[in-house]
Amino acid sequence: MPETSRDLQLTADGELRHFLAIEGLDQALLTRILDTADSFIEVGERTIKKVPLLRGRTVVNLFFEPSTRTRSTFELAAKRLSADVLNLDIGTSATSKGESLSDTLLNLRAMASDMFVMRHSQSGAPHFVAQSVTPDVAIINAGDGRHEHPTQAMLDMLTIRQHMKTFSGLRVAIVGDVQHSRVARSQIRALNTLGVDEVRLIAPDTLLPHEPEALGARVFHRMEEGLRNVDVIIMLRLQHERMEGALLPSESEFYRMYGLTREKLAYANPGALVMHPGPINRGVEIESAVADGPQSVILGQVTNGIAVRMAVMSMSMGGQLNERQSATGEGVAST
Amino acid sequence: MQDIEQLLDRMTDDLREHINARGLSSLCPVGIRTGGVWVAQALRERLGIQAECGELDITFYRDDFSRIGLHPRVSPSRLPFETEGQHLLLVDDVIMSGRTIRAAMNELFDYGRPESITLAALVDLGRRELPIQPDVTGTHETLGPRQRIKLRGPESLELAVEEVPDA
DSSP, rough: OOSSSHHHHBOTTTTTTTOOOOOTOOHHHHHHHHHHHHHHHHTTTTTOOOOTTTTTTTEEEEESSSOOOHHHHHHHHHHHHOOOOEEEEEEGTTTGGTHHHHHHHHHHHTTTEEEEEEHHHTTTHHHHHHIITTTTTTEEEEEETTOOOHHHHHHHHHHHHHHSSSTTTTTEEEESSOOOOHHHHOOOOOOHHHSSSSSEEEEOOGGGOOOOGGSEEESSOHHHHHTTTTEEEEEEEOOOOOOOOOOOOOHHHEEEEEEOOOHHHTOOOOOOOOEOSOOBBTTBBBHHHHHTHHHHHHHHHHHHHHHHHHHHHHHHHHHHHHHHHHHHHHHOOOO | OOOOHHHHHHHHHHHHHHHHHHHHHHHHEEEETTTHHHHHHHHHHHTTTOSSOOEEGGGGGGHHHHHOOOOOOOOOOOOOOTTTTOOEEEEEEESSHHHHHHHHHHHHHHOOOOOOEEEEEEOOOOOOSSSSSSEEEEEEOOOOOOOEEEOOOSOOEEEEEEEEEOO
């Protein structure tokens, strides 16, 4: 992982030009992403849910790992910004013919692509592309290995802000498979940067990273203790496909200990938000009555996902274009 | 610089005349953020318009995105009425190139097809780059090459000419 996450993501003026990780972004910038997303929510409520910001630009969705929801919300976000969108499931095309990642991307750039939305099973793959392969194409990280999933974290932050108005004073619990979750890593960073009081992780040791405290979180092994006085509960999905070896006795055992049921929800503050990045495993991480209950904001998270993705796409494209502009030395002015 | 109250009174008279001549009923006011909203509110009060004031943020419609990127401050547009089939009163504090008004009209059409749009501007600086003219104007001003004009508010509105520092 490059240590210069911040430098790689920002222009000389401190504007976003790639969106790779929450790490390296400060509170002011994260807040601006949320404010911009707020305005895009309003666009989604209009008769014509489209703005012309990325008109004539080409966005390529490069998914080296399958995903339905993330890819569709990115696609919809790009289309609402008036971009032309190309969806490529790389697992099934070029790489199976032996083409290298760099060659695939250079070919796509030659098709005049302006932005790559990238999901990859290798941590740091989007950083590598932004740094070494196509630095003049805006790169949006749609999830890399176990590293980060920054747009998911930001849509969660937007959801929390909508309901709680502010981050200060909040206690947030993240429950479940933290070890395999890039979402959790991005969430912990974003929550701490935005200034919540406390981030808690509730999980068995086998589903926690080696030094969980180093991430800036307090660890609990029991829901009864971890959920006490909590304002927001973020449930994580059990990542069957990423589990190697037997980390869990069984799903039903996990549900008994860590599944969010109505009884366990009662330990948290009254009115605590229930969130989940989806897809939900009902009866594994969460009881249906809770997932569909009055404290659940899970479907609102999906709507917010489109707005947040529109925000980071337009901000990164703006920074990227700005940079191309200064590279060609043209003047910049307007009223 | 002239007294704002007088400019607003004159605009109100001209708007009444325009409304009567065109037979416009129930005009809905829409101000362009930020100064345009203040002027729209003042005109709404003077004209005794019932409809609440709409607020447009044209950030997502600016034609200079590819040159200067997304503006750092953006807040949601808010139109508290149906625009479809409605007569709209679009208001800005200052008109110059005409590009802001073009962006605002593009945005308005994404809410629906208005029956008509009347354009009012407090100050017209000339130097148009697009064929867009206000129906009602408070005053015409000419600025030096390094000057710009700014409306301060919202408590008491005040026009101020500022010197632009050298780039």
